[in-house]
Amino acid sequence: MSTVTVRPTTRADHRVTKYVVTALDGHPMTLLRVRGRHAPTREPVLLVAGSGVRAEIFRAPTDRTIIDALIDEGWDVWLVNWRASIDLDPVSWTLDDAAAWDHPAAVRHVAEVTGADTMKAIIHCQGSTSFAMAAAAGLVPQVTTIVSNAVSFHPTLPAFSRFKIGRLLPLMWAMTPYLDPSWGDRPDTAFGHAMKAMVDLTHRECDNSVCRQVSFTYGSGRPALWRHENLNPATHDWIRGEFGKVPMSFFAQMSESVKAGHLVSVSKRPGLPEHYGVDAPATDARWALFAGRENRCFLPASQERTFAWLDAATPGRHSLHLIPGYSHLDMFLGRDAARDVFPAMLEELAR
Numbered sequence: 001m002s003t004v005t006v007r008p009t010t011r012a013d014h015r016v017t018k019y020v021v022t023a024l025d026g027h028p029m030t031l032l033r034v035r036g037r038h039a040p041t042r043e044p045v046l047l048v049a050g051s052g053v054r055a056e057i058f059r060a061p062t063d064r065t066i067i068d069a070l071i072d073e074g075w076d077v078w079l080v081n082w083r084a085s086i087d088l089d090p091v092s093w094t095l096d097d098a099a100a101w102d103h104p105a106a107v108r109h110v111a112e113v114t115g116a117d118t119m120k121a122i123i124h125c126q127g128s129t130s131f132a133m134a135a136a137a138g139l140v141p142q143v144t145t146i147v148s149n150a151v152s153f154h155p156t157l158p159a160f161s162r163f164k165i166g167r168l169l170p171l172m173w174a175m176t177p178y179l180d181p182s183w184g185d186r187p188d189t190a191f192g193h194a195m196k197a198m199v200d201l202t203h204r205e206c207d208n209s210v211c212r213q214v215s216f217t218y219g220s221g222r223p224a225l226w227r228h229e230n231l232n233p234a235t236h237d238w239i240r241g242e243f244g245k246v247p248m249s250f251f252a253q254m255s256e257s258v259k260a261g262h263l264v265s266v267s268k269r270p271g272l273p274e275h276y277g278v279d280a281p282a283t284d285a286r287w288a289l290f291a292g293r294e295n296r297c298f299l300p301a302s303q304e305r306t307f308a309w310l311d312a313a314t315p316g317r318h319s320l321h322l323i324p325g326y327s328h329l330d331m332f333l334g335r336d337a338a339r340d341v342f343p344a345m346l347e348e349l350a351r
Contacts, residue, residue, distance in 0.1 A: 009036040009068040011059060011078060021109050024101040025316050028088060031109060032079040034067055040076035043116050045349060046106065046143075050329075051124030052181065052217075052246035054087040055079035056202075057332070061234040066345070068120070073346055076114060080106045084126060086244030092177065093268030094253050095126065099133035100269035107140045109208070120145045120349050122330065125297070126250065129263055137272050138282030149245035149290045149331050151298040153277030154262050154305035155254060158220035158296055165255045173248040178185045179217050181243035184209030210240045219328070221296030226330035235333050280313050287318040288348035290341070302334050321346060 019031040032055055044150070047066070049057045058079060059065055070077045081087045084101040110119060121143050123131040132152040134140050157165065172179070176191045183192040184199070197212065203212035205222040209341050215224040253266045263275035269282040273279070287310055300322055307320040321344050324332060 006072075008064065009071045011061075011065070011068070013037050013071075014059070014067070019109065021105060022033045023083065023105045025097070026093070027083055027097075027101065028272055029083065029085075029102060029106065030081040030087065031106060032081070033113075034059075034071070034077045034079065036068075036071035040071075040078065042111050042274075043075035043121040044076040044078055044114050045070060046110055046119060046121045047077070047155050048103070048106075048121065048127035048131050049079075049085070049124040050127050051250060052086060052244050053242055055081045055330070056087075057242055060333045060339070060341060061238050062232060062333065062335055064331055064342075066337075066342055069338060069346060070349075073350070075120075075349070076116075078106075078110050079210065082106065082127070082130075084246070084250075086242075090178070090245045090247070091107070092247040092249045093128040094249055094267055094271055095133055096253075096265050096267045096269040098130035099137065100128075100272055103131050103134040104139045107142050111142050116142075118142055118144045120147070122147045122149070122345065122349075123152075124149045125151060125328070129257075133263060133272065135283045135285055136246065136276050136281035139271055141283065143283075143285050145288065145349055145351070146285050147288045147290065147348055148303070148306075150292070150295060150309045151302040151329050152287070152289060152306045153309065154302055155257050156299045156302040156305065157258055159219040159301065161297075162258060165251060165258065166184045169248065169255055173252070174348040176248070178245040178247045179251070180245045181210055181213040181217050182240075184211070184213035185240055194259070206236070208236060208240065210243060211236065214239070214243055219297035221327070223327075224252040227294060227325070227327050227335060230326065230330040230334040230336070232335045235335070239333075277309055286351070287347070288321070288325065289319065290321045290331065290345065292328060292331055293322050293324050294327045299326040 001244045013036045017033045021029045083093045128148045187193040193318045199216045257263045281327045289303040291300040
């Protein structure tokens, strides 16, 4: 008896539809709906990237991306460029802005276009913290399962990162309104030139100047957001064009959150509490928390602390996955992430 082999989805199969969306405060965003050769058979899943990157970060030049894997499992895949995206004009923003205005608007738009009553979400880094805030405030009730990578409610940093964000941030903010890893290749201010020179002297781990600048900006490793051995050469080169400006307003909020031991609001935004990760969240969503054991941006303890808090409230409902040999963004960009990471994420979505 013969069997039919179904060819896995690749980037060449992607059909992308772009939607221009307005956040609840009027700020522009975009949503990208990505389909393969066949129509989806499951509900929508929204992917939310971190700060100073863009939705395209989930479509790296690897053999198999998380988008390919989702499409082959029948999910209706959506990506959001929220106000932190480098595909949009740069603005000063806080996590509060995204939680109150961006993520609720994105979820509502996906629900309206698809007619779906419920959906899932895969959230990463500051897309994760801000989306977690929206969920905890009860602003995205359509989302029933949240797969969070790296950090959610309890950001925990390496010692050098705590020093940078606590001591160096006020000094740098007096000289620049933002940090920009693309300074590694294209410094456009006097401060940017100075940062490039300093990082080039202190980071010698590779010949990619943007990769080195990313490590200083976001963590305490060499490198900080991935392990070099996990990236293929094409991806390591591709990241040169995938990082941009991040406002000091965000770093200031993260500094306050690290001091508090949990996420805190720093501005008055509709429907948002002052503290997160303390009282029970106003959502029935199930959380699947992921972290690379080698993460030098946010320590794995970030997700461990959040899991302990969630599990104390609803024992046995949520899950925690610590992936050996992985760091931060290589959980999606890694050459073997399709083997080592994606199956567990897909299993959590299908539960």
